[in-house]
Amino acid sequence: MxxxxxxxxxxxxxxxxxxxxxxxYTGKHKNVTVSIERIEYNEDDxxxxxxxxxxxxxxxxxxxxxxxxxxxxxxxxxxxxxNFNLHQMDLEDIVQVSQWSKIEVKVEYLxxxxxxxxxxxSEITREHLAIVQKDNVIxxxxxxxxxxxxxxxxxxDNKLGxxxxxxxxxxxxxxxxxxxxxxxxxxxxxxxxxxxxxxKILDNDFKSREQLYHLRKELLYLNNSISPIKQSVAALLRxxxxxxxEDLLPYYNDLFEHVSQVSDSxxxxxxxxxxxxxxxxxxxxEDMNKIMMTLTIFSVxxxxxxxxxxxxxxxxxxxxxxxxxxxxxxFIFVCILIIVGxxxxxxxxxxxRP
Numbered sequence: 366m367x368x369x370x371x372x373x374x375x376x377x378x379x380x381x382x383x384x385x386x387x388x389x390y391t392g393k394h395k396n397v398t399v400s401i402e403r404i405e406y407n408e409d410d411x412x413x414x415x416x417x418x419x420x421x422x423x424x425x426x427x428x429x430x431x432x433x434x435x436x437x438x439x440x441x442x443x444x445x446x447x448n449f450n451l452h453q454m455d456l457e458d459i460v461q462v463s464q465w466s467k468i469e470v471k472v473e474y475l476x477x478x479x480x481x482x483x484x485x486x487s488e489i490t491r492e493h494l495a496i497v498q499k500d501n502v503i504x505x506x507x508x509x510x511x512x513x514x515x516x517x518x519x520x521x522d523n524k525l526g527x528x529x530x531x532x533x534x535x536x537x538x539x540x541x542x543x544x545x546x547x548x549x550x551x552x553x554x555x556x557x558x559x560x561x562x563x564x565k566i567l568d569n570d571f572k573s574r575e576q577l578y579h580l581r582k583e584l585l586y587l588n589n590s591i592s593p594i595k596q597s598v599a600a601l602l603r604x605x606x607x608x609x610x611e612d613l614l615p616y617y618n619d620l621f622e623h624v625s626q627v628s629d630s631x632x633x634x635x636x637x638x639x640x641x642x643x644x645x646x647x648x649x650x651e652d653m654n655k656i657m658m659t660l661t662i663f664s665v666x667x668x669x670x671x672x673x674x675x676x677x678x679x680x681x682x683x684x685x686x687x688x689x690x691x692x693x694x695x696f697i698f699v700c701i702l703i704i705v706g707x708x709x710x711x712x713x714x715x716x717x718r719p
Contacts, residue, residue, distance in 0.1 A: 388457055389460065391460065392436060394436075394437070401417065401431055403430070404518070405424075411522060418448075419431045419449075428501050429502045433507070468597035479541070534613055562577050588632070598620055602617055665707065
Protein backbone atom coordinates (compact mmCIF):
# COMPACT_ATOMS: atom_id res chain seq x y z
CA MET A 366 0.00 0.00 0.00
CA UNK A 367 1.41 3.34 -1.00
CA UNK A 368 1.66 5.85 1.82
CA UNK A 369 0.85 9.44 1.04
CA UNK A 370 -0.10 12.65 2.78
CA UNK A 371 -3.75 11.64 2.85
CA UNK A 372 -5.69 13.23 5.68
CA UNK A 373 -9.34 12.23 6.21
CA UNK A 374 -10.02 15.69 7.60
CA UNK A 375 -8.21 17.54 4.81
CA UNK A 376 -9.45 20.74 3.25
CA UNK A 377 -11.61 21.84 6.13
CA UNK A 378 -13.46 25.07 5.56
CA UNK A 379 -10.68 27.65 5.60
CA UNK A 380 -12.63 30.83 5.18
CA UNK A 381 -14.20 30.95 8.62
CA UNK A 382 -14.48 34.74 8.53
CA UNK A 383 -16.60 34.68 5.36
CA UNK A 384 -20.39 34.87 5.66
CA UNK A 385 -22.50 31.75 4.91
CA UNK A 386 -23.04 31.20 1.21
CA UNK A 387 -19.60 32.47 0.18
CA UNK A 388 -18.56 30.54 -2.92
CA UNK A 389 -14.84 29.76 -2.59
CA TYR A 390 -13.27 26.55 -3.89
CA THR A 391 -11.35 24.86 -1.07
CA GLY A 392 -9.80 21.98 -3.01
CA LYS A 393 -6.28 21.61 -4.40
CA HIS A 394 -7.09 21.15 -8.11
CA LYS A 395 -6.98 24.81 -9.12
CA ASN A 396 -4.98 24.32 -12.30
CA VAL A 397 -7.53 22.07 -14.00
CA THR A 398 -8.86 23.34 -17.32
CA VAL A 399 -12.60 23.89 -16.86
CA SER A 400 -14.77 22.07 -19.38
CA ILE A 401 -18.43 21.10 -19.76
CA GLU A 402 -19.57 17.88 -21.42
CA ARG A 403 -23.17 17.85 -22.70
CA ILE A 404 -25.12 14.66 -23.36
CA GLU A 405 -28.70 14.99 -24.57
CA TYR A 406 -30.76 11.92 -25.32
CA ASN A 407 -34.12 10.28 -25.61
CA GLU A 408 -35.11 6.74 -26.56
CA ASP A 409 -34.29 7.32 -30.23
CA ASP A 410 -31.31 9.69 -30.35
CA UNK A 411 -28.25 10.74 -28.35
CA UNK A 412 -25.84 13.63 -28.92
CA UNK A 413 -22.47 14.39 -27.28
CA UNK A 414 -20.99 17.89 -27.39
CA UNK A 415 -18.72 20.35 -25.56
CA UNK A 416 -20.23 23.64 -24.39
CA UNK A 417 -19.02 26.73 -22.51
CA UNK A 418 -22.11 27.31 -20.39
CA UNK A 419 -25.29 25.57 -19.24
CA UNK A 420 -28.50 27.21 -20.31
CA UNK A 421 -31.80 26.41 -22.03
CA UNK A 422 -34.06 26.04 -23.76
CA UNK A 423 -34.44 22.32 -23.07
CA UNK A 424 -36.78 20.07 -25.01
CA UNK A 425 -39.31 18.23 -22.86
CA UNK A 426 -38.87 14.88 -24.61
CA UNK A 427 -35.11 14.71 -23.91
CA UNK A 428 -32.87 14.26 -20.89
CA UNK A 429 -29.82 16.54 -20.57
CA UNK A 430 -26.70 15.59 -18.66
CA UNK A 431 -24.05 18.27 -18.17
CA UNK A 432 -20.73 17.21 -16.62
CA UNK A 433 -18.72 20.17 -15.30
CA UNK A 434 -15.00 19.45 -14.78
CA UNK A 435 -13.16 21.95 -12.56
CA UNK A 436 -14.72 23.78 -9.61
CA UNK A 437 -12.46 26.81 -9.31
CA UNK A 438 -14.25 29.01 -11.89
CA UNK A 439 -16.49 30.98 -9.58
CA UNK A 440 -18.08 32.97 -12.41
CA UNK A 441 -19.27 29.75 -14.06
CA UNK A 442 -20.64 28.39 -10.76
CA UNK A 443 -22.53 31.65 -10.18
CA UNK A 444 -23.90 31.56 -13.73
CA UNK A 445 -25.14 27.98 -13.39
CA UNK A 446 -26.71 28.79 -10.04
CA UNK A 447 -28.52 31.77 -11.55
CA ASN A 448 -29.74 29.86 -14.61
CA PHE A 449 -31.20 27.02 -12.52
CA ASN A 450 -32.20 29.03 -9.47
CA LEU A 451 -29.92 27.07 -7.13
CA HIS A 452 -29.70 28.24 -3.54
CA GLN A 453 -26.52 30.08 -2.53
CA MET A 454 -25.81 27.58 0.24
CA ASP A 455 -25.95 24.72 -2.28
CA LEU A 456 -23.48 26.55 -4.53
CA GLU A 457 -21.18 26.85 -1.53
CA ASP A 458 -21.43 23.09 -0.90
CA ILE A 459 -20.51 22.40 -4.54
CA VAL A 460 -17.09 24.05 -4.09
CA GLN A 461 -16.51 23.21 -0.41
CA VAL A 462 -14.73 19.87 -0.70
CA SER A 463 -14.97 19.19 3.05
CA GLN A 464 -18.77 18.98 2.81
CA TRP A 465 -20.13 15.59 3.91
CA SER A 466 -22.09 13.36 1.55
CA LYS A 467 -25.83 13.98 1.43
CA ILE A 468 -28.98 13.86 -0.71
CA GLU A 469 -31.49 16.66 -0.23
CA VAL A 470 -34.92 17.09 -1.75
CA LYS A 471 -35.39 20.79 -2.49
CA VAL A 472 -38.59 22.50 -3.62
CA GLU A 473 -37.51 22.67 -7.28
CA TYR A 474 -34.61 20.22 -7.53
CA LEU A 475 -32.63 17.37 -6.01
CA UNK A 476 -29.20 18.25 -4.63
CA UNK A 477 -26.52 15.80 -3.54
CA UNK A 478 -22.88 15.70 -2.48
CA UNK A 479 -20.69 12.59 -2.73
CA UNK A 480 -17.09 11.49 -2.47
CA UNK A 481 -16.26 9.83 -5.77
CA UNK A 482 -13.63 7.13 -5.23
CA UNK A 483 -11.88 5.06 -7.84
CA UNK A 484 -9.02 2.57 -8.13
CA UNK A 485 -6.14 3.72 -10.32
CA UNK A 486 -3.00 1.59 -10.42
CA SER A 487 -4.18 -0.20 -7.25
CA GLU A 488 -4.38 3.12 -5.41
CA ILE A 489 -7.54 4.80 -4.15
CA THR A 490 -8.28 8.23 -5.59
CA ARG A 491 -10.81 10.57 -3.99
CA GLU A 492 -12.73 13.45 -5.47
CA HIS A 493 -15.49 15.82 -4.44
CA LEU A 494 -18.65 15.41 -6.54
CA ALA A 495 -21.96 17.28 -6.61
CA ILE A 496 -25.07 16.23 -8.53
CA VAL A 497 -28.08 18.46 -9.25
CA GLN A 498 -31.27 17.16 -10.85
CA LYS A 499 -33.95 19.63 -11.94
CA ASP A 500 -36.79 18.74 -14.30
CA ASN A 501 -35.14 16.88 -17.21
CA VAL A 502 -31.61 18.18 -16.54
CA ILE A 503 -28.79 16.54 -14.57
CA UNK A 504 -25.64 18.53 -13.71
CA UNK A 505 -22.59 16.82 -12.21
CA UNK A 506 -19.71 18.89 -10.78
CA UNK A 507 -16.31 17.22 -10.33
CA UNK A 508 -12.82 18.47 -9.56
CA UNK A 509 -10.67 16.72 -12.17
CA UNK A 510 -11.05 15.00 -15.56
CA UNK A 511 -11.93 11.32 -15.48
CA UNK A 512 -14.65 9.72 -13.40
CA UNK A 513 -16.44 6.42 -12.73
CA UNK A 514 -19.32 7.10 -15.14
CA UNK A 515 -17.83 5.65 -18.34
CA UNK A 516 -20.08 2.63 -17.93
CA UNK A 517 -23.12 4.93 -17.76
CA UNK A 518 -22.02 6.69 -20.94
CA UNK A 519 -21.58 3.31 -22.64
CA UNK A 520 -25.08 2.26 -21.64
CA UNK A 521 -26.43 5.51 -23.04
CA ASP A 522 -24.51 5.23 -26.30
CA ASN A 523 -25.36 1.58 -26.90
CA LYS A 524 -28.92 1.81 -25.59
CA LEU A 525 -28.31 -0.84 -22.95
CA GLY A 526 -30.91 -1.44 -20.29
CA UNK A 527 -33.75 0.97 -19.54
CA UNK A 528 -31.73 4.14 -19.19
CA UNK A 529 -32.50 5.67 -22.59
CA UNK A 530 -36.24 5.20 -22.09
CA UNK A 531 -36.33 6.66 -18.59
CA UNK A 532 -36.24 10.23 -17.33
CA UNK A 533 -33.70 12.30 -15.42
CA UNK A 534 -34.84 10.82 -12.09
CA UNK A 535 -33.64 7.43 -13.25
CA UNK A 536 -30.32 8.87 -14.46
CA UNK A 537 -29.89 10.48 -11.03
CA UNK A 538 -30.36 7.05 -9.44
CA UNK A 539 -27.99 5.37 -11.93
CA UNK A 540 -25.20 7.84 -11.16
CA UNK A 541 -25.52 7.23 -7.43
CA UNK A 542 -25.70 3.48 -7.93
CA UNK A 543 -22.50 3.62 -10.01
CA UNK A 544 -20.72 5.48 -7.22
CA UNK A 545 -21.83 2.87 -4.69
CA UNK A 546 -20.64 0.04 -6.96
CA UNK A 547 -17.18 1.62 -6.88
CA UNK A 548 -17.29 1.50 -3.09
CA UNK A 549 -17.50 -2.29 -3.31
CA UNK A 550 -14.26 -2.30 -5.30
CA UNK A 551 -12.69 -0.09 -2.63
CA UNK A 552 -13.83 -2.58 0.03
CA UNK A 553 -12.14 -5.40 -1.92
CA UNK A 554 -8.92 -3.35 -2.02
CA UNK A 555 -9.14 -2.72 1.73
CA UNK A 556 -9.73 -6.44 2.31
CA UNK A 557 -6.56 -7.27 0.37
CA UNK A 558 -4.53 -4.63 2.24
CA UNK A 559 -5.91 -5.88 5.55
CA UNK A 560 -4.81 -9.47 4.88
CA UNK A 561 -1.35 -8.27 3.86
CA UNK A 562 -0.92 -6.19 7.02
CA UNK A 563 -2.35 -8.99 9.18
CA UNK A 564 0.24 -11.47 7.91
CA LYS A 565 3.05 -8.98 8.51
CA ILE A 566 1.92 -8.36 12.08
CA LEU A 567 1.64 -12.10 12.74
CA ASP A 568 5.23 -12.37 11.50
CA ASN A 569 6.25 -9.55 13.88
CA ASP A 570 7.09 -7.20 11.02
CA PHE A 571 7.07 -3.88 12.83
CA LYS A 572 7.37 -1.95 9.57
CA SER A 573 3.67 -2.65 9.05
CA ARG A 574 2.80 0.01 11.63
CA GLU A 575 2.65 2.82 9.06
CA GLN A 576 0.50 0.73 6.71
CA LEU A 577 -1.91 -0.08 9.52
CA TYR A 578 -2.11 3.60 10.46
CA HIS A 579 -2.83 4.53 6.84
CA LEU A 580 -5.54 1.85 6.58
CA ARG A 581 -7.27 3.13 9.71
CA LYS A 582 -7.31 6.66 8.28
CA GLU A 583 -8.70 5.32 5.01
CA LEU A 584 -11.51 3.55 6.85
CA LEU A 585 -12.30 6.71 8.79
CA TYR A 586 -12.58 8.71 5.56
CA LEU A 587 -14.75 6.06 3.89
CA ASN A 588 -17.03 5.82 6.89
CA ASN A 589 -17.47 9.61 6.98
CA SER A 590 -18.22 9.55 3.24
CA ILE A 591 -20.62 6.60 3.08
CA SER A 592 -22.57 6.68 6.35
CA PRO A 593 -24.33 9.97 5.43
CA ILE A 594 -25.38 8.41 2.10
CA LYS A 595 -27.12 5.60 3.96
CA GLN A 596 -28.98 8.11 6.10
CA SER A 597 -29.86 10.26 3.08
CA VAL A 598 -31.22 7.35 1.04
CA ALA A 599 -33.29 6.25 4.03
CA ALA A 600 -34.69 9.78 4.32
CA LEU A 601 -35.37 9.83 0.58
CA LEU A 602 -37.33 6.59 0.88
CA ARG A 603 -39.42 8.10 3.66
CA UNK A 604 -40.19 11.06 1.40
CA UNK A 605 -40.98 8.87 -1.58
CA UNK A 606 -43.14 11.38 -3.46
CA UNK A 607 -40.18 12.11 -5.75
CA UNK A 608 -39.59 8.42 -6.41
CA UNK A 609 -43.18 7.40 -7.17
CA UNK A 610 -43.28 9.57 -10.31
CA GLU A 611 -41.26 6.97 -12.23
CA ASP A 612 -41.73 3.97 -9.96
CA LEU A 613 -38.18 4.22 -8.65
CA LEU A 614 -38.95 3.00 -5.14
CA PRO A 615 -37.65 -0.58 -5.73
CA TYR A 616 -34.42 0.80 -7.20
CA TYR A 617 -33.75 3.02 -4.20
CA ASN A 618 -34.59 0.15 -1.84
CA ASP A 619 -31.92 -1.88 -3.63
CA LEU A 620 -29.54 1.09 -3.41
CA PHE A 621 -30.18 1.35 0.32
CA GLU A 622 -29.31 -2.34 0.74
CA HIS A 623 -26.05 -1.86 -1.18
CA VAL A 624 -25.05 1.19 0.84
CA SER A 625 -25.90 -0.71 4.04
CA GLN A 626 -23.65 -3.59 2.96
CA VAL A 627 -20.78 -1.19 2.30
CA SER A 628 -21.36 0.60 5.60
CA ASP A 629 -21.53 -2.67 7.56
CA SER A 630 -18.37 -3.93 5.86
CA UNK A 631 -16.57 -0.73 6.83
CA UNK A 632 -17.65 -1.14 10.44
CA UNK A 633 -16.43 -4.75 10.42
CA UNK A 634 -13.04 -3.75 9.03
CA UNK A 635 -12.84 -0.87 11.48
CA UNK A 636 -13.32 -3.32 14.36
CA UNK A 637 -10.81 -5.75 12.85
CA UNK A 638 -8.19 -3.03 12.35
CA UNK A 639 -8.67 -2.04 15.98
CA UNK A 640 -8.07 -5.67 16.94
CA UNK A 641 -5.07 -5.75 14.63
CA UNK A 642 -3.70 -2.62 16.28
CA UNK A 643 -4.13 -4.22 19.71
CA UNK A 644 -2.35 -7.33 18.41
CA UNK A 645 0.49 -5.16 17.12
CA UNK A 646 0.81 -3.40 20.47
CA UNK A 647 0.65 -6.75 22.28
CA UNK A 648 3.40 -8.19 20.08
CA UNK A 649 5.53 -5.11 20.61
CA UNK A 650 4.98 -5.33 24.36
CA GLU A 651 5.76 -9.05 24.38
CA ASP A 652 8.99 -8.49 22.47
CA MET A 653 9.95 -5.74 24.88
CA ASN A 654 9.22 -8.05 27.81
CA LYS A 655 11.44 -10.72 26.26
CA ILE A 656 14.26 -8.22 25.88
CA MET A 657 13.85 -7.06 29.47
CA MET A 658 13.72 -10.67 30.70
CA THR A 659 16.93 -11.50 28.84
CA LEU A 660 18.69 -8.43 30.26
CA THR A 661 17.42 -9.27 33.75
CA ILE A 662 18.69 -12.86 33.52
CA PHE A 663 22.12 -11.66 32.40
CA SER A 664 22.14 -9.17 35.27
CA VAL A 665 21.18 -11.87 37.79
CA UNK A 666 23.84 -14.24 36.46
CA UNK A 667 26.56 -11.64 36.79
CA UNK A 668 25.65 -10.67 40.35
CA UNK A 669 27.47 -13.64 42.01
CA UNK A 670 30.29 -13.40 39.48
CA UNK A 671 30.71 -9.74 40.29
CA UNK A 672 30.66 -10.60 43.99
CA UNK A 673 33.43 -13.18 43.63
CA UNK A 674 35.48 -10.84 41.47
CA UNK A 675 35.10 -8.11 44.07
CA UNK A 676 36.06 -10.36 46.94
CA UNK A 677 39.18 -11.73 45.27
CA UNK A 678 40.11 -8.33 43.99
CA UNK A 679 40.66 -7.01 47.51
CA UNK A 680 44.23 -6.26 48.62
CA UNK A 681 44.44 -8.53 51.65
CA UNK A 682 47.81 -10.16 52.28
CA UNK A 683 46.39 -13.51 53.29
CA UNK A 684 43.49 -14.93 51.31
CA UNK A 685 42.76 -18.65 50.85
CA UNK A 686 43.62 -20.03 47.45
CA UNK A 687 45.66 -17.09 46.18
CA UNK A 688 48.95 -18.99 46.42
CA UNK A 689 47.68 -22.08 44.65
CA UNK A 690 49.03 -22.75 41.15
CA UNK A 691 45.60 -23.58 39.75
CA UNK A 692 43.77 -20.79 41.58
CA UNK A 693 42.81 -18.98 38.36
CA UNK A 694 41.55 -22.18 36.70
CA UNK A 695 39.52 -23.03 39.82
CA PHE A 696 38.03 -19.52 39.82
CA ILE A 697 37.02 -19.79 36.14
CA PHE A 698 35.53 -23.25 36.73
CA VAL A 699 33.49 -22.00 39.68
CA CYS A 700 32.18 -19.08 37.58
CA ILE A 701 31.15 -21.41 34.74
CA LEU A 702 29.53 -23.75 37.23
CA ILE A 703 27.51 -20.85 38.69
CA ILE A 704 26.38 -19.73 35.20
CA VAL A 705 25.30 -23.23 34.14
CA GLY A 706 23.56 -23.83 37.45
CA UNK A 707 21.59 -20.61 37.26
CA UNK A 708 20.56 -21.28 33.63
CA UNK A 709 19.33 -24.76 34.61
CA UNK A 710 17.42 -23.23 37.51
CA UNK A 711 15.80 -20.59 35.26
CA UNK A 712 14.93 -23.26 32.69
CA UNK A 713 13.28 -25.48 35.33
CA UNK A 714 11.30 -22.48 36.53
CA UNK A 715 10.37 -21.71 32.89
CA UNK A 716 11.72 -18.19 33.30
CA UNK A 717 14.06 -18.61 30.36
CA ARG A 718 13.64 -20.33 26.97
CA PRO A 719 16.62 -20.07 24.59
